[in-house]
Amino acid sequence: MILFKKAMALSMHLDNARKKNQTIGFVPTMGALHQGHLALIEACKKEADICVCSIFVNPAQFNNPTDFKLYPSTIDKDIEVLLKGGCDALFLPAREEMYPPGFKAKQYDLGYLEALWEGQFRPGHFQGVCQAVDRLLGIVEPTSLYMGQKDYQQCLVIKKLLALTDREAVSLKIIPTIREESGLAMSSRNLRLTEEQRSKAVALYSTLGFLKSSLPVKSITGLEKEGAALLQRSGFNVDYVAIADADNLQPALEVNNKKLVALIAATIGDVRLIDNMPLN
Numbered sequence: 001m002i003l004f005k006k007a008m009a010l011s012m013h014l015d016n017a018r019k020k021n022q023t024i025g026f027v028p029t030m031g032a033l034h035q036g037h038l039a040l041i042e043a044c045k046k047e048a049d050i051c052v053c054s055i056f057v058n059p060a061q062f063n064n065p066t067d068f069k070l071y072p073s074t075i076d077k078d079i080e081v082l083l084k085g086g087c088d089a090l091f092l093p094a095r096e097e098m099y100p101p102g103f104k105a106k107q108y109d110l111g112y113l114e115a116l117w118e119g120q121f122r123p124g125h126f127q128g129v130c131q132a133v134d135r136l137l138g139i140v141e142p143t144s145l146y147m148g149q150k151d152y153q154q155c156l157v158i159k160k161l162l163a164l165t166d167r168e169a170v171s172l173k174i175i176p177t178i179r180e181e182s183g184l185a186m187s188s189r190n191l192r193l194t195e196e197q198r199s200k201a202v203a204l205y206s207t208l209g210f211l212k213s214s215l216p217v218k219s220i221t222g223l224e225k226e227g228a229a230l231l232q233r234s235g236f237n238v239d240y241v242a243i244a245d246a247d248n249l250q251p252a253l254e255v256n257n258k259k260l261v262a263l264i265a266a267t268i269g270d271v272r273l274i275d276n277m278p279l280n
C-alpha cells in the first residue's frame with residue numbers, strides 16, 4: 001500500500017494506472033476503521049483493479065464542534081487494517097490539502113433531501129459531506145465509489161452529487177450494513193460508548209426489527225411513536241424514528257406497494273447514533 005498525503009502525488013499515480021486501462025475503486029472514510037469499512041474495501045477489491053481509501057475527518061460536515069473534537073482517531077491501527085484488507089493506496093490529507101487557502105465552498109442544490117431527517121437535525125451536514133466528497137472525487141476520479149447503506153440518506157445525497165457534478169459515469173456501489181453479533185450497527189462512534197451504553201444501544205436494532213415485523217398490522221404513525229418510546233425506555237434521546245419511501249426518503253403515509261425503509265437517529269449519553277432497515 002502506498003500512503004499519499006498530497007493530492008497531486010495521488011492524482012499522478014492514478015493517472016498512470018488509468019493509462020494502463022486499470023479501473024479505480026474508491027472508499028472514502030473518516031477512519032477509526034471497523035468491519036463495516038472493510039466490507040466496502042472487500043467489495044472494491046473484488047471489482048476494481050486498484051482500491052483507493054481515504055481517511056479524513058471532515059470538519060465541514062460536523063454541525064456539532066464537540067462531536068468533531070471527540071471523533072475517534074486510531075490512525076496506526078487503521079493503517080494495519082488497510083494493509084491486511086489489501087488497500088492499494090491510502091490518501092491521508094491534512095486539512096489544508098483538502099481545503100487549500102482560497103478554497104471556496106460550493107453550495108450544492110440537494111433540494112428537499114437537505115431538509116429531511118439528518119438534514120433537519122444536522123443543518124449544513126450534507127453540504128459539508130458534498131464539499132469533501134466532491135474534492136476527493138476530483139482528486140481520485142474513480143471508476144466506482146463504495147458507500148455504506150448504514151448512512152442511507154448520505155447514499156442518496158451522493159447519488160445527487162454525482163448528477164450535479166456531471167459524474168454519472170462513476171458507478172455508486174451501496175454495501176449492506178455490517179453489524180455486531182448483538183445487532184448494533186458497526187460505527188466509529190461506538191468506540192465512545194461505555195459498556196452499559198453499548199448494551200443499551202442494541203435497542204436501535206431491536207426497534208428496527210419491531211418496526212419491520214409490525215408494519216403489516218399497525219399504522220405507520222402509531223409505529224413511529226411506539227418505536228420512539230421503545231428507544232426512550234432504553235435511555236435514548238430520540239431525534240426521529242421514521243418510516244419513509246426507500247427510493248426518495250419522503251415520509252411514508254401508508255404502506256401501499258412502495259418499498260419502505262425505517263430510519264432512526266438517537267443519542268445515548270453524548271453519542272448520537274443512526275441506523276436504518278429496509279422494511280419490505
Ligand code: AMP
Nearest residue numbers: 029030031036147148150151177178186
Ligand atoms: P465513516 O468513516 O463513518 O464516514 O464511513 C465511511 C463509509 O463506511 C461510509 O460510506 C459509511 O456508510 C460506511 N460504513 C460505516 N459503517 C458501516 C457499517 N456498519 N456497514 C457498512 N458500511 C459502513
